[in-house]
Structures are given as C-alpha cells and as structure tokens.
Amino acid sequence: MQFKAGQLRRVAGASVPVFRHVGHNPGPMTGPGTNTYFLGAERRCVVDPGPADAQQVESLLRCVEGPLDVILVTHTHRDHSPAARLLQEATGAQLVGASVPDAIAQDATFVPDIEVQHGQVLELQDFSIECIATPGHVSNHFCYLVREEQGLLTGDHVLQGTTPVILPPDGDMQAYLASLAELLTRPLAFLAPGHGDIMRQPHAEIRQLIAHRQRRENKIIEALRKSGPASIDAVVLMAYDDVAEHLLPWAAKTLLAHLIKLEREGRALVRDENWELLTHEGN
Numbered sequence: 001m002q003f004k005a006g007q008l009r010r011v012a013g014a015s016v017p018v019f020r021h022v023g024h025n026p027g028p029m030t031g032p033g034t035n036t037y038f039l040g041a042e043r044r045c046v047v048d049p050g051p052a053d054a055q056q057v058e059s060l061l062r063c064v065e066g067p068l069d070v071i072l073v074t075h076t077h078r079d080h081s082p083a084a085r086l087l088q089e090a091t092g093a094q095l096v097g098a099s100v101p102d103a104i105a106q107d108a109t110f111v112p113d114i115e116v117q118h119g120q121v122l123e124l125q126d127f128s129i130e131c132i133a134t135p136g137h138v139s140n141h142f143c144y145l146v147r148e149e150q151g152l153l154t155g156d157h158v159l160q161g162t163t164p165v166i167l168p169p170d171g172d173m174q175a176y177l178a179s180l181a182e183l184l185t186r187p188l189a190f191l192a193p194g195h196g197d198i199m200r201q202p203h204a205e206i207r208q209l210i211a212h213r214q215r216r217e218n219k220i221i222e223a224l225r226k227s228g229p230a231s232i233d234a235v236v237l238m239a240y241d242d243v244a245e246h247l248l249p250w251a252a253k254t255l256l257a258h259l260i261k262l263e264r265e266g267r268a269l270v271r272d273e274n275w276e277l278l279t280h281e282g283n
C-alpha cells in the first residue's frame, strides 16, 4: 500500500534523497495522514513531525539512523508540529519554524530555537534549504526548498488531491494567492505536500490551484448577484454546491476568506452579517 501509516519510503530526490513517513492520523482533514519528510542520505533533517502521540514519535525515532540535526515545521497546526518538541527531547535537534500565531487549532507547545526568516538559507551537511514565507493557509506558513533538487516541501500550502482550507482572520486569501504566485516564479522539479503524494509538475499544479480559487470567486460573485444580500450560510449552499455536506462548515470558512478579499478590493461589503456586491459588481 502506498500510504501505510508508519512506513518510510524514498519518494523523490536524486542527490538529496527525500523520504516520506506517513502519520498515524488519516482522516477527512488529513487525507492518508500527515507526511513527515526526512531529508538527505543520513536523514539528519526532518520536516513536519506531525501529531504528538506516542505511536507517531516512536515510529519517527525508528526512522532516525544517527544524529538528527534539524526539525523544521511548515506551520503550527496540530497535525504538523506537536511531535517536534518530543522529537527534540529525544534527539537534541534544533527546532526551526515560525512562532505560533494567535489563531484557532494551533500547537501552543511549539517554540522555535531558530525563528525562520523569508529567504533564509540553511546550510546542512551536504545540501541546503531555502525558507520561503508562504502565508495564506495560516500566517506563519513556510515552504522549504531543497535547492540541489529544486524540490519544494509545501506543508499545507499546496496539497495533493484537495485544496487547503483558509481560516480567517489568520488565514488570508489575498496572501494565499500572492504566495502561490511567488512560487510560480521559481524553477521547481517536484512538490512534496503535507498530505498526499509527490507532484511532479509543480507549475501546472500551482496554476490549477490559482484557477480553482478564481473559479470559486466567480461562483461566489454569481451567487451574490442572483441572491442580493445574503448570509454566509446561504451563500455557501449556492457557491459550494459541488462540495459534500459534511465539509460545508469548512467551506464556509474559506468562503469568508474569499469575501474578505472582495471587501478589501472594494467589490463587496457586509451589513448586519449579510454580504452583498457593490453596485459595479452587481451589474
């Protein structure tokens, strides 16, 4: 089986091997489980250790062959970073990531030793990693580029088989689209997402994701044009009619992210919890 919990597989990389460990946390929001990546022939660097349960940490420690130097986290949602502290206690590795924002579903235990900066390059034993700020899904999200491979570890910024939820106010649709556009300017050979499989056509994937958001925005504008002022609960039924019912509460949050973007652009406004288009959009 391709995604077997606890299994370590080499999934990418020629000179810098990229190994994937699948977490013991499959589910509607995590797909087959959180992907943890071990980088380099000696696996001394790990990205996104995942949830802090004993089984996960034990399983990760089995993947560490010698010393572990660095633990990177893409962001601090509870399915990505909580095992970092436990893994650090067991190995002494340095924690690298961005501090936890004041937002929901965050891992308050994560305290980085190195506060990651946009453009920072980490020189590891036999390869280097460029840290790229990619706010949007959450404000403290970073992607990590294995420079020798042009391979990008995308966390929840780009997922395989699904699109990330954007949870306002910390999640920000404008920032998300700008972060995607920034990635398009770079040469990329593969994307290694936080959930799902390796993607070998990075630019096509990123362009599809931008087009998907644009189509959704168009649907939201169309729904508001037909309905006039409407609540989030009403708009979500119209603009997300292709989404399974149990996912609608999440869709409503991403819808709000779209509406906030339209509001900032002067294209929509909210009055008494009802959203409406500004006149020029309604025509």
Ligand SMILES: [Zn+2]
Pocket (backbone or CB within 6 Å): 075, 077, 137, 156
């Ligand atoms: Zn996340």
